[in-house]
Amino acid sequence: MPANTPTIAAAQFKLLERLTNALGVSGDEGEVRRIVREGVSPFADQIKVDAIGNLLVTKHGSGRNRLRVMLDAHMDEIGLMIVSDEGDGLYNFETVGGIDVRQLVGKNVLIGREHIPGVIGAKAIHLTTQEERRKSIPLEALQIDVGPQGAKIEVGDRATFATRFQRVGASIMAKAIDDRIGVATLIELVKHAPPNIDLLAAFTVQEEVGLRGAKVAAQTFAPDLAFAIDSTPAYDLPRYDGGENTQYNTRLDHGPAIYIADSSTLGDPRLIRFLSKSAEAEGIPYQFRQPGGGGTDAGAIHRTLAGIPSVSVSVPGRYAHTAIGLCRVPDWKHTLALLHAALLRVSPGLLADERR
C-alpha cells in the first residue's frame, strides 16, 4: 500500500463518532463546521467560511495542467426547530428537512447548542382508542418535554435525535450518517490529497433544505468537475410477502453506490465510467444506485455557472432521516478507497471523451 493511502482505523471511527453525535440541523451547522476545521486545518492550503456557512478548503497539487476537482459533502442534517414555548417545560416544534413524523414519537432529543435533553412522548396506550391508534400522531400533537422546570431554550433553537454512535460488528449505528460519513470521508481525502489535481473540498450547508450550500460553493470554486459524496438509502429489506425486492435502491455490503440518475441529476456518463473503471482496476467492489428519486448536492452543482460535469458516490445506509441509521464499515472503506484511487487517476484528458 502506498504511504499516502487513506485508511479507516481508530482515529477515523472517533472522528465519525464526534461528527454523528454533533448537532448540525440545516442552517445551524457550526458545531460540525468546528470539527471539520479542526480536522482539515493542518493539511489545507486555504480555508474559508463563505457567506452561507460552507467551509471551503483548497489543497493545491503540483503537476502541470491540473484539473480543479470539487469534492462535496454536506454538513447539515435533518432535525427540528423549536417554534413556541408552551410553559411547564413543553415546547412545540417544526421539522427541518424531510422527516416522517411517525419517526419522532417516543424519542430522546437534544436541544440547542448546549444539547439540553428532552423527550417526545406519546400519551399512554391505555388512554387511546383502537380507532385513534390506526391514525398516525400528527406533528401538532407532539411536544418536546424537557421537564417541568423548563430550560434555557429559545424559539428558533434546533433539536435533533439524542442517538449516540455505536459500532456493532461490521455495522455502525448512529444518527446523521447522512451525511457525516461523507464529511468524514472528505476530511480523509483532504489529508491524502493526490498531487495531480487541485482538490477543492466543499463542506456544505443546507443540503437537506434544497441543496443551497452546494450551489454557492460551486459558484465560488468554479471547478472543472465535481464529485458529491453522500449517504444513499439502502432499502435492502424483505418484502412482507417474501417476494423479491426489486426496489432496493442500494444494498449494504455491495460497496460504494455510484449514481446514474436521480430526480435532480443525470450523472456525467464520462465520470460514471471513470469511477466504475477505477473500481474495477483496483479490485474495489461498487454498485450502481438504482435510477430513481432522491438526490444529492450534485443536483445543484452540475447546473451551476456554465455547467460542471458531476457525479455522486455514496456510502449505502439504511434508515436515513430517522433516529438511528445503519451502515457497514467495509462499504465506508471501499468508498474512501474508490474516491482516492479515482482522484489519483484524474488526468487533464479525463473530460476529453465523448459522452456515451
Added chain:
Amino acid sequence: MSDIKPFLKSLISVSGLSAYETPVMHLIEERWRPLVDEISLSKLGSLHGLKRGSGSTPRPSIAVATHMDAIGLMVTGLMDGFLHFTDGAVVDPRVLPGQAVTVHGRQDLPGIIVQPPARFLPEGAGDGTVEVQYLLVDVGVPARKVAELVRVGDPISFASQPVALTGETLAGHSLDNRASVAALTVCLEELKGIVHAWDVWAVATVQEEINYAGAYTSAYELRPDLAIVVDTTFAKGPGANDWRTFPINKGPVLGIGPNIHPSLHKRFKELCDQLEIPFGIEPMPHHSGTDAYAMQVTAEGVPTMVVSIPLRYMHTPVELIALKDVQRTGRLLAAFIGGLDRDTLNSLSGDE
C-alpha cells in the same frame, strides 16, 4: 433521606420483561438485602424481603407489592436476517418505528425497529400507523449470524438510556413500575429508623403486565393481613388531561374503588394530611389495572390499597416521573407501616 435517583437510574438501565425479570431482580435483591431480615424468591420469581416487626408473635403482616416486570416485545420470526416481533398488545405501535432495542438472544444484540417503506407492504398498510406485524428489527449482523443468535420467543426490550430532566424528573423505559420499586426501597430505608409492630413483606412481583401471576402467587404464599400495591398512574401531559390523569410532582395518588378497602383509603388520606404530603384521588371504578386486583381475592381475601406515582408517556421508551413523588410515596408507606398496631385489623370496617 438518601438520594434514590442513582438506584432508580440503575433499575431502568437493565431489562426485566415479564417472565424474564432476573436482570432487574438482582439489582433489587442487592439493594434490599441489608434492609431486610430475610430475602427469597417465589416459585414464579417474585422477590420477597421480610423485615420483622417488634410486636409479640403471632404478628400480623403487611405486604407492599411493586411489580418489577416491564413491557416489551418478543421475536415471532426471522426473515432474511431481520426479525418479526409481537408487542403483546401492550405497546402503542405508533411509538415503535426507529426505536433502539436490545434483542435478548444467545447474547444481547442492539437493534433498530424498522418501519419498511410502503412499497414493501400490502396496499394501504404503509399509510398511517404501520401495524406491528409489518415492523422489523435489524440487529446489524449478517443473516447467518442472526440465525445462530436469535430464536423465536426471544424477548426484546427498549434500549433508551435514562435521562435526568429539569424539575428533578427522570425519563426512560420501565419507570412503570421501577419508580414504585424505588419508592418501596425508600420506605425500607425509612423503616430503619421507625419502630414497627407488624412484619413487613417487601415484594417485587413478576408478570404484572401480563396477568398478575406474581401478585396472585406471592399473596398466596405470604398470606399478608394487608396489602398495599404501589404502581404508576397516568400523569397529565401532552394529549392527556382528563379525570384519569394527575399532575407530576404533586404527590402520590390514592386509589378508590372496588379493588381498594375503603378504610385503608381513608387512613391513607388522613395520613397524607397529617404528614402534609400532597396527594390526588384516583377513581378506579372497575378493575384497578394493578396487582391489587389479584391480591384482593387471594386465599380468604386480603384488604388492599393502591398508591400510585403519576407517570407521563406510559408504555413508551421515554416514560417520565418526578423523583419527589417517589420519595413522598416511600415516606408515606413507611409512616403507614409505623402506625399499624394490634388493633388495626379489628378497626378495619367496610362501613365507615
